[in-house]
Amino acid sequence: MKKFSWRGLSIIIFICVTAFYLAPLAIPNLPEWWAKNKLKLGLDLKGGMQILLEVDTSELSVADARGAVDQNIKIIRERIDQFGVAEPSIQKLGENRIMVQLPGVSDYQAAENLIKQTAMLEFKIVAQPEEAKRVLDTIDANINANLSFFPALEALDKQDKAILADTLASADSLGNPAGSGVFSSLIRPGEMDYEVQWDNVDIIQQLLADSLFQRAVPAGWQISLDRANTETTRADRALHVLSSAVELSGADLSKAKVEYGSSTSTDPRIANKPYISIEMKREGARKFEQVTADNVGKRLAIVLDGIVYSAPNIQERIAGGRAQITGRFTSSEANELAIVLNTGNLIAPITPASTSIIGATLGADSIRSGSTAGIIGLVIVMFFMLIYYKVGGLVSDFALVFNVGFILAMLTAFGATLTLPGIAGIILTIGMAVDANVLVFERIREELDAGKTPRSACDAGYKRATITVWDANVTTLIAAIVLYQFGTGPIRGFAVTLAIGIIGSMFCALVFVRSIFDTFIITGTKKTLSI
Amino acid sequence: MRLMQNTNINFVGMRKGAYVISGILILAAIIGLAVRGLNWSIDFTSGVAAKVDLKALDTSVAPIQIDELRTVLKNNGFPEAEIQHVGIVDDATFMIKIKSAESKDEVSGDTKTAIIEIIKTNFPKHIEGRDMNRDVIEEIYEVGPKVGGELRTDAILAVVISLILMIIYIWFRFELTFGLMAIAALAHDVIIIIGVFALTGKEITIQIIAALLTIVGYSINDTIVIFDRVREDLKIRRKDPVGQVFNYSINETLSRTVITSGTTLITALALYFFGGTVLHDFALAISLGVIIGTYSSIFVASNLVVDLTHATHKEKQAMQHLTKRK
Numbered sequence: 088m089k090k091f092s093w094r095g096l097s098i099i100i101f102i103c104v105t106a107f108y109l110a111p112l113a114i115p116n117l118p119e120w121w122a123k124n125k126l127k128l129g130l131d132l133k134g135g136m137q138i139l140l141e142v143d144t145s146e147l148s149v150a151d152a153r154g155a156v157d158q159n160i161k162i163i164r165e166r167i168d169q170f171g172v173a174e175p176s177i178q179k180l181g182e183n184r185i186m187v188q189l190p191g192v193s194d195y196q197a198a199e200n201l202i203k204q205t206a207m208l209e210f211k212i213v214a215q216p217e218e219a220k221r222v223l224d225t226i227d228a229n230i231n232a233n234l235s236f237f238p239a240l241e242a243l244d245k246q247d248k249a250i251l252a253d254t255l256a257s258a259d260s261l262g263n264p265a266g267s268g269v270f271s272s273l274i275r276p277g278e279m280d281y282e283v284q285w286d287n288v289d290i291i292q293q294l295l296a297d298s299l300f301q302r303a304v305p306a307g308w309q310i311s312l313d314r315a316n317t318e319t320t321r322a323d324r325a326l327h328v329l330s331s332a333v334e335l336s337g338a339d340l341s342k343a344k345v346e347y348g349s350s351t352s353t354d355p356r357i358a359n360k361p362y363i364s365i366e367m368k369r370e371g372a373r374k375f376e377q378v379t380a381d382n383v384g385k386r387l388a389i390v391l392d393g394i395v396y397s398a399p400n401i402q403e404r405i406a407g408g409r410a411q412i413t414g415r416f417t418s419s420e421a422n423e424l425a426i427v428l429n430t431g432n433l434i435a436p437i438t439p440a441s442t443s444i445i446g447a448t449l450g451a452d453s454i455r456s457g458s459t460a461g462i463i464g465l466v467i468v469m470f471f472m473l474i475y476y477k478v479g480g481l482v483s484d485f486a487l488v489f490n491v492g493f494i495l496a497m498l499t500a501f502g503a504t505l506t507l508p509g510i511a512g513i514i515l516t517i518g519m520a521v522d523a524n525v526l527v528f529e530r531i532r533e534e535l536d537a538g539k540t541p542r543s544a545c546d547a548g549y550k551r552a553t554i555t556v557w558d559a560n561v562t563t564l565i566a567a568i569v570l571y572q573f574g575t576g577p578i579r580g581f582a583v584t585l586a587i588g589i590i591g592s593m594f595c596a597l598v599f600v601r602s603i604f605d606t607f608i609i610t611g612t613k614k615t616l617s618i
Numbered sequence: 619m620r621l622m623q624n625t626n627i628n629f630v631g632m633r634k635g636a637y638v639i640s641g642i643l644i645l646a647a648i649i650g651l652a653v654r655g656l657n658w659s660i661d662f663t664s665g666v667a668a669k670v671d672l673k674a675l676d677t678s679v680a681p682i683q684i685d686e687l688r689t690v691l692k693n694n695g696f697p698e699a700e701i702q703h704v705g706i707v708d709d710a711t712f713m714i715k716i717k718s719a720e721s722k723d724e725v726s727g728d729t730k731t732a733i734i735e736i737i738k739t740n741f742p743k744h745i746e747g748r749d750m751n752r753d754v755i756e757e758i759y760e761v762g763p764k765v766g767g768e769l770r771t772d773a774i775l776a777v778v779i780s781l782i783l784m785i786i787y788i789w790f791r792f793e794l795t796f797g798l799m800a801i802a803a804l805a806h807d808v809i810i811i812i813g814v815f816a817l818t819g820k821e822i823t824i825q826i827i828a829a830l831l832t833i834v835g836y837s838i839n840d841t842i843v844i845f846d847r848v849r850e851d852l853k854i855r856r857k858d859p860v861g862q863v864f865n866y867s868i869n870e871t872l873s874r875t876v877i878t879s880g881t882t883l884i885t886a887l888a889l890y891f892f893g894g895t896v897l898h899d900f901a902l903a904i905s906l907g908v909i910i911g912t913y914s915s916i917f918v919a920s921n922l923v924v925d926l927t928h929a930t931h932k933e934k935q936a937m938q939h940l941t942k943r944k
Contacts, residue, residue, distance in 0.1 A: 131896075195751060439760070440765045444757060446751070446757060456897075464885035471880070471884075511889060511901070515882065515886065515904065519882055555842075563838070565783045566784075566835030
């Protein structure tokens with residue numbers, strides 16, 4: 088008290104920092120700049136979702152690949168911001184991974200789709216009926232010539248032949264097939280386009296994704312399905328033959344937004360339903376005008392990720408560069424699609440490498456049981472220390488509570504998140520934090536037994552125990568650091584807590600407790616020491 | 619109040635017995651590992667794990683039996699699903715695990731969605747009135763094979779790296795034999811605990827790896843406190859035989875060892891009993907670790923140093939080296 092001491096100063100700083108960062112947890116109405124330094128809870132406590140994305144840069148040049156991950160992160164962040172998630176965390180992990188954490192998100196399906204969605208928007212001209220017929224015939228011929236490359240179709244073909252041979256009749260369960268080949272036996276002509284019966288959709292989808300099938304399609308054309316009906320799985324789907332030339336693409340787009348058709352609208356596709364209205368850039372608008380002018384009477388397909396959303400008839404040249412994407416959207420689907428269209432395409436494709444979703448209920452349970460366990464452990468340990476070391480125990484209990492506060496404060500200060508393993512780390516620290524004090528106290532007891540006065544016993548005890556405390560804690564710190572290096576998410580939280588706990592408990596024992604001893608307990612020439 | 623004060627237990631004398639006990643434990647652990655192998659969790663193998671709460675709000679609805687759920691999943695294309703009750707049976711909370719086969723290189727991204735759909739369509743009464751995403755599904759993990767394999771390598775690497783770093787630190791602060799034997803004692807602890815997990819078939823999750831590393835950190839702490847005392851006592855009792863000095867030191871630090879182990883064990887047990895199901899195995903591993911770690915610090919690490927320095931005739935040299943340094 089009489090003269091300035093570094094120890095006193097460090098204790099004051101220690102207490103102030105702890106109080107500063109803990110205040111937002113306890114006091115509700117703090118100013119904004121202060122309250123924002125609040126301890127963040129991890130996903131496992133708060134509920135939410137976490138996706139680890141793998142960015143596939145194999146298709147890109149080396150130069151492009153370097154920026155691709157960062158570019159993707161930017162796009163994902165923009166999408167999530169527009170989706171509206173509080174405190175999302177999007178980080179680059181290693182060379183080509185992205186970790187996305189979305190606390191509090193419960194509609195994880197929508198969130199995952201939003202992140203993954205590529206939304207490659209293309210406008211393509213639909214083939215005229217006679218052109219389409221020719222394309223399908225060519226596909227049939229090509230497949231028939233190479234039937235062994237398509238095991239699924241080959242099996243089907245055998246089956247058909249068996250049925251036909253057995254009954255000697257040409258009765259066909261598929262009604263009126265579009266052609267004679269095995270491929271066109273799967274589809275039938277519809278009102279405007281071809282149709283695929285619902286139980287054949289799977290095989291058609293597999294074919295469309297097959298690169299061998301794509302080679303069977305004559306150059307300049309492509310086959311696309313329309314959008315699946317999400318309400319029932321037993322809906323037939325239309326199949327379109329499109330010219331593969333891209334008339335306009337997402338790059339020509341300037342803005343997409345969700346609108347609602349008025350209930351009085353005569354167009355059944357938008358009446359009372361959400362749709363997406365898009366505006367094109369100046370150049371895009373020019374192209375659009377040109378395309379519509381050149382193709383009056385034909386149909387223009389709006390294709391998103393290879394799926395035809397709508398294929399309206401071009402009745403006249405359209406200027407101004409506005410169009411609509413309709414297609415049985417729910418309002419949240421329309422919303423996500425608009426976000427994805429606005430934020431642009433991902434530079435490189437991403438695939439989720441792992442996903443975890445934690446319900447809010449489980450998180451709340453974990454906090455409750457974690458804190459119960461912590462408080463019970465803390466109380467027992469404090470009680471023991473008090474009984475065993477009396478005044479010394481009281482002082483170390485005091486330091487112990489401070490230590491727990493210090494861990495929480497430091498987690499806040501470093502912007503780290505408190506996870507369930509983190510809580511476990513704090514609870515374990517409670518058990519281990521007393522160790523430094525125990526070492527010192529045991530030492531002091533020995534010195535007292537050897538007949539030293541309280542003051543010199545205390546000095547000697549601290550002097551000797553300090554080396555031990557250092558050696559013992561540095562090794563634990565090594566484990567914590569390795570754990571941090573290797574771990575992700577919750578485990579890192581645990582490592583950080585453990586490391587902070589070790590540092591905090593060393594400080595508490597060697598500086599904090601000692602000062603209290605020196606200042607208040609061993610004053611003057613007291614003959615006894617309650618320890 | 620004082621515990622274990624001025625004890626004079628001949629720990630060094632008991633070392634043969636301790637070696638036998640440790641030997642049996644390690645042998646059991648190795649046999650367990652060889653015969654039953656480790657049950658790596660989804661985190662490390664890849665697949666889908668889902669925890670679902672299927673307790674109906676309407677109490678008149680009969681609770682789902684585990685076999686019922688198994689049959690439903692089996693009929694819907696997941697015959698390999700492992701299903702377990704979480705917590706008490708009345709809670710009707712289930713853990714569904716579908717590990718992807720090693721041969722499959724991609725876990726289907728739709729497995730997660732498929733499971734949710736199956737539950738939705740088959741148990742409508744049990745989820746009625748509750749939000750599917752918030753209340754029914756407590757958690758879902760889906761791990762791709764690439765990440766899973768990497769994690770396993772990383773986990774093993776983390777344990778090995780931390781052991782090596784510790785040897786170096788102890789070598790620097792004490793002496794090489796001390797470092798090596800401290801690590802031998804640690805390996806002893808880790809092997810026995812892993813053995814317990816192998817024998818009981820409990821899952822090795824990421825949290826268990828964290829628990830193992832905590833034990834490593836904790837057990838070395840105990841060992842170092844004893845070594846530190848040995849280092850000090852060797853300077854004071856230069857004339858006594860090394861074994862006796864070790865015995866002194868272990869006895870002198872015994873009350874500290876018991877108290878610290880006790881407080882740590884208390885908190886670990888508090889976690890075990892009150893920390894909820896998620897931390898159950900984690901707390902179990904820590905509790906076991908504290909007990910085994912304390913045992914090995916007292917009976918294994920120091921005794922090994924005594925025997926090894928004696929056997930290699932480096933006793934003098936090692937002790938001189940040790941007392942020279944600070």
